[in-house]
Amino acid sequence: MxxxxxxxxxxxxxxxxxxxxxxxxxxxxxxxxxxxxxxxxxxxxxxxxxxxxxxxxxxxxxxxxxxxxxxxxxxxxxxxxxxxxxxxxxxxxxxxxxxxxxxxxxxxxxxxxxxxxxxxxxxxxxxxxxxxxxxxxxxxxxxxxxxxxxxxxxxxxxxxxxxxxxxxxxxxxxxxxxxAKLPKQIVAATGVDALAHAVECFTSKKATPFSDTYALASAKLIFANIREAYRNPDNMEAKNRMMLGAFYGGVAITGSGTTAVHALSYPLGGKYHIAHGVSNAILFAHVMEFNKEACEERLELLCDAIAPEICHKSRSEKAQYLIDQIADIVKLTDIPTNLEEFGVKMEDLDFLVEAGSQQQRLLVNNCKELSLEDIRNIYLKVLK
Ligand SMILES: NC(=O)c1ccc[n+]([C@@H]2O[C@H](COP(=O)([O-])OP(=O)(O)OC[C@H]3O[C@@H](n4cnc5c(N)ncnc54)[C@H](O)[C@@H]3O)[C@@H](O)[C@H]2O)c1
Ligand SMILES: [Zn+2]
Known part of the structure; x- marks a missing residue:
């Protein structure tokens, strides 16, 4: 290659x-x-x-x-x-x-x-x-x-x-x-967007040794600093590290590509005007849960980088730990975890499935193919 x-x-x-x-x-x-x-x-x-x-x-x-x-x-x-x-x-x-x-x-x-x-x-x-x-x-x-x-x-x-x-x-x-003075909800939403870039690019079918280096560096910086940057706006060290992490995540995109989180997020931004970081955050853990079996080894590598203290655990446990950490960050930073407050209703499901499935530029990068049924099931998880 x-x-x-x-x-x-x-x-x-x-x-x-x-x-x-x-x-x-x-x-x-x-x-x-x-x-x-x-x-x-x-x-x-x-x-x-x-x-x-x-x-x-x-x-x-x-x-x-x-x-x-x-x-x-x-x-x-x-x-x-x-x-x-x-x-x-x-x-x-x-x-x-x-x-x-x-x-x-x-x-x-x-x-x-x-x-x-x-x-x-x-x-x-x-x-x-x-x-x-x-x-x-x-x-x-x-x-x-x-x-x-x-x-x-x-x-x-x-x-x-x-x-x-x-x-x-x-x-x-x-x-x-x-x-330094970025409102904390924007720190959270954009920080999770950067994390999604890192994790998606690392598990993407297009990942390369170049993109892996930046995706790993990005994931390490964001996982280690996002909670602190959110909780304590005056911690400039955490802010500077978030800045670097976001940049490395962007570099990873140019070498690899984002996947189904971003693909399914686009109709949520395009039709319901949900902020990019927020719509990604809502879908992130659910898509990774769906992808888990196809990218367990990659999730394990990410877990080894961010949580070496649990290196004795099994591959599957480490992959799950990483996904749980993503869900935990979204919850801890008070980002909504479903679409309820954005006025998206069950009647919108058919539109979402159709529009999400059109995002082939990114869906082809996903480590596991998504059928229309799979896309429907993921959206169902975030509709209340
Ligand atoms: N080109 C790419 O590679 C790429 C990757 C991911 C997302 N995007 C796109 O980027 C856009 C989202 O960008 P974003 O998440 O950075 O948010 P944004 O640029 O839309 O800004 C969100 C809000 O934050 C405010 N803001 C920005 N910086 C501030 C600061 N320091 N202090 C106070 N307020 C501030 C802005 O005025 C705005 O109201 C979407 O359109 C998304 O699709 C592009
Ligand atoms: Zn993004």
Whole structure:
């Protein structure tokens, strides 16, 4: 087997590294920066740190902050109309996955002769038009490491990933300061999303030695720090480790791929607007329980990495321990464990099964094939 993986070319890490944006600007000889962010981040004061640095670097900039969380592709089109009418030689995204994905799309759409609708039909058209700098402010999606951009497609009541190597970010700044004041429910939901990336990529049919290294490192960091990062928002050590864990999870996605948790989660985001991390968290342990028999050895390896103290137990016990830990984290961080509060009803089951089964891009990676009946049974477990 041969394998390959794309990673961003230049990484900055550690508290305070956000100031290195000046170095990037100098290196790129940038004159005008296009800054992507959203209103939620504006209110935290984080944007002021970034803009202060841009002013010190003596570049002009334009801020686009009209992005909605979990945007539909039409929302990105609206922003692109403004972006097209504006100069700019470097794109800087400061935000969660929603902002970073929109910025990555902008990096291939600006001045291009194809549109986002064309990319939804044929992602291979994308060509990088501007370099990008990603500054994540949640600890989950790992979008700062991936070639993916996910958008909602309202006509299909689901979400779709546009994936192209040209969307790999050029620079990544991982500064724990950006999640110091992240609301704890978002720490929890995005942290579980990162954990899902690690576990799904490690058990994926597409896993390779490259992706395994990052998936394992990610799982270790997130398992060890998510409870503390949730309970004690001032623990910066835990926050910095979550930041790294989320990034490694993203790298694992580019070398491997997520599986049935993410696949079945997309209709929940697309139709019911459940936050990405939350819909994954609701499904996570149930899908792994379904997968267990097909990936017991891999779950054992993960368990050995996160809980060496139980290395004497049997393979099956260790696999179960790992799944129980996932369920425990979801419960402990107060993420909903079923779909009740989101207004999803038993009558929605047929829609969910049909829409979930359409997510073949990810379902083909799952270590065990899912029949329509299997998909139905998994959704049934989270419907009340
Ligand atoms: N490209 C990829 O590889 C990839 C992978 C997984 C998920 N995604 C996508 O990413 C999106 C979800 O991203 P997300 O989970 O990071 O959340 P998000 O970007 O949607 O942000 C959620 C909310 O948190 C707020 N927020 C962000 N950072 C904050 C901070 N530091 N302080 C206070 N508030 C803050 C935002 O304003 C927003 O209201 C989904 O669309 C999902 O499909 C992409
Ligand atoms: Zn995810």
């Amino acid at each position: 041969t394998y390959q993986m794309k990673i961003p070319s230049c990484l900055y890490g550690g508290e305070g590294c956000i100031d290195q944006i000046k170095e990037i600007i100098a290196k790129e000889k940038a004159q005008k920066v296009l800054v992507f962010t959203d209103k939620g981040i504006q209110n935290t004061g984080l944007l002021d740190i970034l803009l202060g640095n841009l002013e010190e670097a003596k570049v002009t900039y334009r801020v686009f902050d009209d992005l909605k969380p979990e945007p539909a592709y039409q929302d990105v089109e609206v922003v692109m109309e403004e972006v097209h009418s504006c100069d700019g030689d470097l794109i800087v995204a400061m935000g969660g996955g929603s902002v970073m994905d929109a910025a990555k799309l902008c990096s291939v759409l600006k001045d291009a002769d194809y549109t986002i609708r064309d990319l939804l039909k044929d992602p291979s058209l994308a060509r990088k038009q501007r370099k990008t700098v990603m500054i994540p402010t949640t600890c989950g999606t790992g979008s700062e490491a991936t070639c993916n951009a996910i958008v909602a497609v309202p006509e299909e009541q689901s979400k779709k990933g546009i994936v192209n190597d040209d969307m790999i970010p050029d620079y990544v700044i991982l500064d724990g300061v950006t999640i």
